[in-house]
Amino acid sequence: MTTEHGPGHGTAVSEAAAPDPALLEAAGDLLRALAAPVRIAIVLQLHERPRRVHELVNAVAVPQPLVSQHLRVLKAAGVVSGRRSGREMVYHLVDHHLAHIVLDAVAHAAEDHP
Numbered sequence: 001m002t003t004e005h006g007p008g009h010g011t012a013v014s015e016a017a018a019p020d021p022a023l024l025e026a027a028g029d030l031l032r033a034l035a036a037p038v039r040i041a042i043v044l045q046l047h048e049r050p051r052r053v054h055e056l057v058n059a060v061a062v063p064q065p066l067v068s069q070h071l072r073v074l075k076a077a078g079v080v081s082g083r084r085s086g087r088e089m090v091y092h093l094v095d096h097h098l099a100h101i102v103l104d105a106v107a108h109a110a111e112d113h114p
Helices: 021-034 037-048 053-060 064-076 096-112
Strands: 003-005 011-013 080-085 088-093
Touching: 021 037, 021 064, 021 096, 037 053, 037 064, 037 080, 037 088, 037 096, 053 064, 053 088, 064 080, 088 096
Parallel strands: none
Antiparallel strands: 003 011, 080 088
């Protein structure tokens, strides 16, 4: 397997060689971190702009403890990062390329559900 950097898209993977098992494991970990509707909604919100936890609670319409739990999963996977602003945490996407993966998945799902 070969990799190359595409314009604005990080690393591209060629299909010519057998994939590296460690790379596949890392990709699986990332996809598992994104594999929950609330986490998808959070990524979509953060794609627009950084947000405070209470803004995410209002936007995704789930209780604050649940939003915080999902943010912990996304943070552990390296998808989001947070910084303190006064008494609140403000979260942002670490890599906006991940938002494009989510946007593509949502668009694909919309094609199947008109």
